Each structure stands twice: as C-alpha cells, then as structure tokens.
Amino acid sequence: MGVGVVGIVGCAGIPTYNAAIQQKNLRLDGTEIEAALLERGAIRIRAPGASADIVLMRGADGELSALSMTCSHLGCQVRPGGDFLVCPCHGSTFDRRGAVVRGPAQKPLQTYEVHRLDGYVIVSVADI
Ligand code: FES
Structure with missing residues (x-):
C-alpha cells in the first residue's frame, strides 16, 4: 500500500485532499491530516473513481469520523x-x-470506517 495523499488543492471552506484508493482504503498521512483537522475541524477527500467526496471530521474527543458528502435527501x-x-x-x-438531526432527509449519511495505524489515517472505502 503506497502513500495515498496526492496533494492539497485550494477550496473555499475546508481543505481538500486528493487521494488514491488502494486496496479499498484511503491512506492519509496522519501528521498532516491531524494538523489540518485541528486547525479546520474537517477536511474533504477526493478520490478518483469514487462516487462521492468524503468529509473527515474530528470530534472534541479526538474521535475521527468519515462520511459521504452526498446528502441522503436529493444528493x-x-x-x-x-x-x-x-x-x-x-x-x-x-x-x-451521519445521523439526521433535521430533515427533510430521512436517511443518514453514508459512513466509512476510519482508524489510525502506524502514523496514517486509514479510511475504508470498500463500498464507495
Ligand atoms: S438535497 Fe439535501 S436537504 Fe435536500
């Protein structure tokens, strides 16, 4: 599995990272990602071939979550x-x-498993 982060591109709002899907995972440099999450609270990940961008968020407890950015209402x-x-x-x-706290959406956002491993942040995108 190689390095997944290809680069950062400018984006209004949150930083955007381009990453390659390798063996059904996105592997992101943990130091770079954690610094961006501490500063901005969220980052966008774009992967060629993926049907949706992913937002990676860090809660106050340090827990990471990865979600589809495609709204479950009308997209x-x-x-x-x-x-x-x-x-x-x-x-x-x-x-x-990803849980709905206000409609009209009825379904949650798609979520992806995310964990830290050997200095990397790994997002499992097997079903993206
Ligand atoms: S498409 Fe998101 S609320 Fe309608």
Whole structure:
C-alpha cells in the first residue's frame, strides 16, 4: 500500500485532499491530516473513481469520523459546520456520525470506517 495523499488543492471552506484508493482504503498521512483537522475541524477527500467526496471530521474527543458528502435527501453536497453537516439545498442537518438531526432527509449519511495505524489515517472505502 503506497502513500495515498496526492496533494492539497485550494477550496473555499475546508481543505481538500486528493487521494488514491488502494486496496479499498484511503491512506492519509496522519501528521498532516491531524494538523489540518485541528486547525479546520474537517477536511474533504477526493478520490478518483469514487462516487462521492468524503468529509473527515474530528470530534472534541479526538474521535475521527468519515462520511459521504452526498446528502441522503436529493444528493446535494453537504457542508461541515462545527460538529454538524448541513445541506445547502433544503436544510437537512446531520451529526458527525451521519445521523439526521433535521430533515427533510430521512436517511443518514453514508459512513466509512476510519482508524489510525502506524502514523496514517486509514479510511475504508470498500463500498464507495
Ligand atoms: S438535497 Fe439535501 S436537504 Fe435536500
């Protein structure tokens, strides 16, 4: 498994990382990612071939969560704001575990397993 982070591209809002899917995982440099998460609270990950961007968030307890940025209502792209993700289209709001806290969305955001390993942050995207 090689290094997954290809680079950071400019983006209004949150930093965006381009990453390659390798063996159904995104492997991100832990030091770089943790620093970005501490500073901004969330980052966007784009992977060629993936059906959706992923937002990686860090809670106050240090726990990481990885979620699809595609709103479960009608598919707009949600935006992180604090501990929540808000859809600009119709206002659905999700917590950082993907649960709906405000509709009209009825279903949670898709989530991905994320863990730290040997200095990397690994996001499992087997079903992306
Ligand atoms: S598409 Fe997100 S609330 Fe409608």
